[in-house]
Amino acid sequence: MSSHVFDQAIAMELQTDGTFVGHTSPAYANMVGPFGGISAAQMMNAVLLHPQRLGEPVSLTINFAAALSHGSFVIEARAARTNRSTQHWIIEARQNGETVLTGTAFTALRRDTWGVDEDSMPLCPAPQQVPKGTGPIPMEWVKRYEMRPVAGAMPEVWDGSGDSSLTQLWVRDNPPRPLDFASLTALCDVFFPRVFVRRATLVPIGTVTMTIYFHADLLQLQASGSEYLMGQARAQAFRNGYFDHTAQLWNEAGALLATTQQLVYYKS
Amino acid sequence: MSSHVFDQAIAMELQTDGTFVGHTSPAYANMVGPFGGISAAQMMNAVLLHPQRLGEPVSLTINFAAALSHGSFVIEARAARTNRSTQHWIIEARQNGETVLTGTAFTALRRDTWGVDEDSMPLCPAPQQVPKGTGPIPMEWVKRYEMRPVAGAMPEVWDGSGDSSLTQLWVRDNPPRPLDFASLTALCDVFFPRVFVRRATLVPIGTVTMTIYFHADLLQLQASGSEYLMGQARAQAFRNGYFDHTAQLWNEAGALLATTQQLVYYKS
Numbered sequence: 001m002s003s004h005v006f007d008q009a010i011a012m013e014l015q016t017d018g019t020f021v022g023h024t025s026p027a028y029a030n031m032v033g034p035f036g037g038i039s040a041a042q043m044m045n046a047v048l049l050h051p052q053r054l055g056e057p058v059s060l061t062i063n064f065a066a067a068l069s070h071g072s073f074v075i076e077a078r079a080a081r082t083n084r085s086t087q088h089w090i091i092e093a094r095q096n097g098e099t100v101l102t103g104t105a106f107t108a109l110r111r112d113t114w115g116v117d118e119d120s121m122p123l124c125p126a127p128q129q130v131p132k133g134t135g136p137i138p139m140e141w142v143k144r145y146e147m148r149p150v151a152g153a154m155p156e157v158w159d160g161s162g163d164s165s166l167t168q169l170w171v172r173d174n175p176p177r178p179l180d181f182a183s184l185t186a187l188c189d190v191f192f193p194r195v196f197v198r199r200a201t202l203v204p205i206g207t208v209t210m211t212i213y214f215h216a217d218l219l220q221l222q223a224s225g226s227e228y229l230m231g232q233a234r235a236q237a238f239r240n241g242y243f244d245h246t247a248q249l250w251n252e253a254g255a256l257l258a259t260t261q262q263l264v265y266y267k268s
Numbered sequence: 269m270s271s272h273v274f275d276q277a278i279a280m281e282l283q284t285d286g287t288f289v290g291h292t293s294p295a296y297a298n299m300v301g302p303f304g305g306i307s308a309a310q311m312m313n314a315v316l317l318h319p320q321r322l323g324e325p326v327s328l329t330i331n332f333a334a335a336l337s338h339g340s341f342v343i344e345a346r347a348a349r350t351n352r353s354t355q356h357w358i359i360e361a362r363q364n365g366e367t368v369l370t371g372t373a374f375t376a377l378r379r380d381t382w383g384v385d386e387d388s389m390p391l392c393p394a395p396q397q398v399p400k401g402t403g404p405i406p407m408e409w410v411k412r413y414e415m416r417p418v419a420g421a422m423p424e425v426w427d428g429s430g431d432s433s434l435t436q437l438w439v440r441d442n443p444p445r446p447l448d449f450a451s452l453t454a455l456c457d458v459f460f461p462r463v464f465v466r467r468a469t470l471v472p473i474g475t476v477t478m479t480i481y482f483h484a485d486l487l488q489l490q491a492s493g494s495e496y497l498m499g500q501a502r503a504q505a506f507r508n509g510y511f512d513h514t515a516q517l518w519n520e521a522g523a524l525l526a527t528t529q530q531l532v533y534y535k536s
Contacts, residue, residue: 058476058510058531059331059476059477059531061329061372061477061479063327063356063372063374065348065349065351065356066349066351080333080360080367080370081333081334081366081367081368081370083333083334086476088331088333088367088370090358090360090370092348092358098349099348099349099356100349102348102349102356102358102372103372104329104331104370104371104372104477106331106476106477106531108509108510110508110509110510111508111509112508113506113507113508113509113534113535113536114467114506114536115505115506115507115508115511116466116505116506117504117505117506117507118432118433118466118502118503118504118505118506119504119505164386165386198384198386199382208326208327208354208374209327209329209372209374209479211329211477211479211529213505213510213512213529213531215504215505215507215510215512216507217508234386235386236385236386236387236483236516236524236527237383237384237385237386237387237481237483237524237527238381238382238383238384238385238386239381239383239385239483239484240378240379240380240381240383240485241376241378241379241381242326242376242378242481242483243383244481244483244527246514246527246529248504256504256505259504259505259512259514259529261479261481261514261527261529263326263327263374263481266381267381268381268382
């Protein structure tokens with residue numbers, strides 16, 4: 001096994017009944033329970049490691065049903081439908097007999113076609129020219145990522161003054177680690193809650209559901225190596241306890257690797 | 269039962285084992301199998317009609333695993349986790365014993381909070397001032413919607429000339445029908461394939477997965493009545509057989525009712 005802290009965190013054991021046993025990782029702890037990105041990566045990994053898997057991940061939806069307690073949990077990934085070159089997965093994680101995560105994934109054998117990125121990477125300074133950002137909340141998982149915010153960093157003064165939720169940042173694993181589907185899944189969840197940025201106000205929050213579309217295949221992820229990704233996120237609406245955001249992640253060469261959206265609970 | 273064709277199409281019967289039996293509707297037929305929006309609405313309806321449902325829909329993801337054959341199918345909606353004011357659903361539809369649709373949904377009791385729409389409705393002429401659009405493909409389901417494209421209509425000449433996938437259109441049920449969660453679910457899928465608009469080229473396509481975030485509650489949907497919605501959709505990337513799009517739907521008063529994204533297979 002790789003000695004990288006991310007690989008240790010997503011390691012899981014295949015059981016004789018086809019399920020996997022995973023474990024929460026103190027290195028990726030959040031305020032309550034683990035960082036959602038590491039839980040999503042564990043769910044993705046159950047598909048990646050599954051002996052029946054066909055093709056590579058193209059889409060993933062993970063729903064956060066309850067905060068995980070520290071310890072082990074069981075992930076069941078089931079190939080609900082296998083076609084000639086595509087496969088649909090239903091994934092469910094249970095802890096102490098109760099469902100804590102649900103999800104679906106779609107994997108496929110992809111073929112070369114015409115293509116174009118309609119969303120271009122925003123113009124911004126090179127990562128080395130952008131200072132590292134820090135958040136006001138010293139959660140453990142934040143230390144597992146190197147973040148260099150270009151726009152929409154965590155507010156330095158919490159005075160309710162925000163007027164846009166747009167964030168653009170360079171980000172990569174800390175320490176650096178070659179990109180793959182599991183780590184990209186987790187990276188899709190590194191954006192601080194949009195409500196913090198938009199309102200410059202700290203309120204209790206929790207991600208409810210996250211969907212990822214993988215535009216890159218494994219070769220393109222591997223070609224990105226351990227370089228920085230440009231991540232951009234922006235909310236569309238905040239209303240009655242839930243807000244969403246849409247986000248994009250490009251590699252340094254400007255290829256759009258993944259697009260993602262999530263819905264987040266907030267209290268106010 | 270309402271005599272509206274949409275209500276007839278999504279009608280289903282609760283079985284003694286807690287599953288529902290639904291039926292494909294010739295009125296919503298697509299090229300191969302039914303319009304994806306009507307299948308998504310049927311999956312949503314299995315949660316809406318479920319005796320154990322808590323709260324209103326806030327998010328929904330539907331995966332299209334196989335084209336449905338004409339006839340009946342069984343939908344199983346299972347409350348995987350019920351919390352104090354939220355609930356997570358796993359939904360699966362089978363036809364002739366094989367999985368054809370999978371999905372997850374999140375329902376919740378919502379409470380008044382601070383809120384803002386960050387995405388504003390685009391400036392555009394009133395629906396009555398915009399001519400009805402027609403597509404080149406006379407599929408049955410298209411007749412069930414009144415569409416008035418403001419920008420990015422179906423190309424009139426298929427010459428490979430497109431340079432943007434943006435579409436903005438006024439849309440409502442035909443004949444008009446008061447908005448609810450089921451009809452809004454279907455309306456989230458009315459956008460013609462972005463690859464047609466971007467390339468002005470007809471290629472085989474099929475939606476793989478669609479996610480919807482409902483920002484409105486039932487009262488706000490009911491307040492929208494049977495008026496038009498402004499729908500906007502744009503692709504982010506086209507690559508190796510799959511493209512995505514993100515879309516927004518506002519009511520005539522300019523409130524953002526839902527945001528949605530989908531991933532679509534294309535051949536070229």
